[in-house]
Structures are given as C-alpha cells and as structure tokens.
Amino acid sequence: MNRLRRMMQGRNGSDQFAIALLYFGVILALFGSLLELGYLLILSYVPLIMSIFRTFSKDIASRRRENQDYLTAMAHLKAMVWRKKRSVTGSETHRYYICPYCKQKLRVPKGKGKVAITCPHCGKEFKKKS
Ligand SMILES: [Zn+2]
Structure with missing residues (x-):
C-alpha cells in the first residue's frame, strides 16, 4: 500500500475526465468485439491510453485545466439536452x-x-x- 502511495505521489491520479475516457474506451472495445469490428477494437486503445497517461501524469496543472474544460463541456451538453427535451415534451405546466x-x-x-x-x-x- 505504501509503495502504491509513493508511486502516485506528485501525479494527477484519476479524475472525472480520466474515468470518462476509461468508460469510453471500454464501450468502444465492447462494441468492437461484439460487432467484430477490428478497427474499433484498435481505436479503443486511444482513450484507454489517454486515461492511463492522465492518471500517471505529473503535469497536474495542465490535467486540472483539461478536467475543468471537460466538466464545463459536459455541463453545457447536459443543459442543451435538458432544454431540447423540455422543448419536445414540454414541462409539467x-x-x-x-x-x-x-x-x-x-x-x-x-x-x-x-x-x-x-x-x-x-x-x-x-x-x-x-
Ligand atoms: Zn410569430
């Protein structure tokens, strides 16, 4: 446990963006293997490697900025989806x-x-x- 803690000292660790990349990579890999699309399987390595790179990166300031940009983009996307849904289905009233x-x-x-x-x-x- 101490060895792991020492290894992760000064590194970014996993953040929301790294976790999202991990999920995205796993989903791509699943679709690639289920649909037997080799290129999708190979493509799934990109987000997985990016996620590992982010987790072990020592440039914490840059990773924090990227994570903040990701969170901002997701908040905008969520608001856009919510507005679109509301305009299609209407609100309660x-x-x-x-x-x-x-x-x-x-x-x-x-x-x-x-x-x-x-x-x-x-x-x-x-x-x-x-
Ligand atoms: Zn009018």
Whole structure:
C-alpha cells in the first residue's frame, strides 16, 4: 500500500475526465468485439491510453485545466439536452410551440384545450391544442 502511495505521489491520479475516457474506451472495445469490428477494437486503445497517461501524469496543472474544460463541456451538453427535451415534451405546466410565421419559440400553459395563440413577436395568430 505504501509503495502504491509513493508511486502516485506528485501525479494527477484519476479524475472525472480520466474515468470518462476509461468508460469510453471500454464501450468502444465492447462494441468492437461484439460487432467484430477490428478497427474499433484498435481505436479503443486511444482513450484507454489517454486515461492511463492522465492518471500517471505529473503535469497536474495542465490535467486540472483539461478536467475543468471537460466538466464545463459536459455541463453545457447536459443543459442543451435538458432544454431540447423540455422543448419536445414540454414541462409539467407548459407546452412549447414554434410560431409558424416567424419561428419564435412560444410557451403555452398545458391543459387548456384548443387555444388561439397570438405570437407576441409577429402578432399573428394560430391554433394549437395545449
Ligand atoms: Zn410569430
């Protein structure tokens, strides 16, 4: 245990980005072997090696910056997926429509039956079920 601790001293260790790379590599390897795609199997070594490199890297400042960039990108992606999901399924209380005339996104309360929606952007009216 002490030997392992001494070996990892001054190194980055595993962070969220290294773990994500590890998962990505394993998933690529699984798909590569299940679908018998040799190039995918070989390609899966790239994220795996990157993950090992990150874990044992001594340039901690750079690895921390990369990990922060990864976390920021994932937060943006998550927010984008959430917004897209909400615009497709609507929220608990509202539905979202796009004005057929000016493409403005509109929010309408749910459960009011068929309503005439007046677009606040272009002023034109269209009917939708809420
Ligand atoms: Zn409009």
